[in-house]
Amino acid sequence: MEHNLMVEVNDLSKIYSPSNRIEHINFEITKGECFALCGGNGAGKSTVIQMIIGNVKPSSGTIKLSGMTMDMNRAVYKSLFSYMPDAMVFPKVLTGYEVLCFFADLSNVPKGRVDFLLEKVGLANDKDKKVREYSKGMQQRLALAQSLLPEAPLLILDEPTNGLDPYWVREFKNIIKEEKEKGTTILFSSHILSDVEELADRVAFMNSGRLLVTDTVEALTKGNNDSSAVKTTLEEVFFSLVKAEQPV
Ligand SMILES: Nc1ncnc2c1ncn2[C@@H]1O[C@H](COP(=O)(O)OP(=O)(O)OP(=O)(O)O)[C@@H](O)[C@H]1O
Structure with missing residues (x-):
């Protein structure tokens, strides 16, 4: 049976130390989707990516690519x-x-x-x-x-546009869009929320090792349920999510 999910991350954790924990990460990426992992410095984005590509061993949880764990067949998993x-x-x-x-x-x-x-x-x-x-x-x-x-069917990019000049930021975004049109599933991390808004179908926001929210760009930026509401930006969404996390 054709598997519709390219990535399945289930209750994934990496405990570096008691105070440095990336925990309970859950998300799925459908084939052909462009999915962005966002969050501030040290939120845990790279660690999640490193666990998916097999460079960092999870403390617990499972990762499947196209229905397959790395333990099932390492070579096939890596070819995906x-x-x-x-x-x-x-x-x-x-x-x-x-x-x-x-x-x-x-x-x-x-x-x-x-x-x-x-x-x-x-x-x-x-x-x-x-x-x-x-x-x-x-x-x-x-x-x-x-x-x-x-x-490969899944392209994973860690901060792809970081440090590029404006010309190459635009060219990179065009290349990512081309890949998306070809049907490649894309997982990328970024701090640049305007790029995320332009490229991603869905976004996961992380903060301090936890996933705060996962939703479509459209749903996150639509303001509130009032159809006349002014659209907000991902940057504003991120600020309010992180602010809500601060102790009062
Ligand atoms: N090898 C490691 N050993 C111990 N702690 C680590 C290690 N790698 C990352 N960390 C810690 O895990 C947390 C998440 O780091 P990570 O690099 O995944 O975050 P990030 O969201 O990618 O950050 P940035 O946007 O700054 O690149 C941080 O507190 C970091 O110090």
Whole structure:
């Protein structure tokens, strides 16, 4: 039977210490959906992502991708997603082209796709430069190209537009929209709530290791039930959620 859910996160927790806990995280992402994980610094977004991709072992809870846990078949589980970290460290002695060819070989991706993606992220003219000569933004564009190489059904992006100039923020958003149109399921984390509003179908807000709310962008920004109500922004929603959490 075709499984409609790409991601199922069920009562997931990571207890780093008694005072540093990410707990009771529950959400599902339907195939083809664009889902944003939002929250302030230290809310737990990256930890949740790291648990999904198998880099951090959960203290409890389960994660399924397309109905499958990592324990069922690690190789198949890992083939279901590709991942762009918030800061990727590349071997600095390699050129951008060599880096992508390395990752392409790992995933049996034809070299033609390397050239296509270098063009897409605006690095075609710099492909023979060593990565150590790349600016931070160029390295980030290389990281995005790396994550797009395998055309995995689930694309996971940790803070994809952080630190990019306005031109490349827009280009990144267009690339994410293209992926969405192709039917790729997308999970991304971001602090930039205007980007989230533009890209995401649904949003989960985290604070201090807990999930506060998960809903569609439309429902979160519609104001109140009065149809004449002025729409609010995700930024305002986030402020009121975090404010409500503060001790009085
Ligand atoms: N390896 C670790 N060991 C101990 N604590 C950790 C570890 N990694 C993260 N934490 C803690 O877990 C909490 C959540 O961190 P995490 O990086 O997941 O948050 P985030 O929402 O991604 O934050 P930011 O937006 O600042 O990147 C923080 O209190 C952080 O200090």
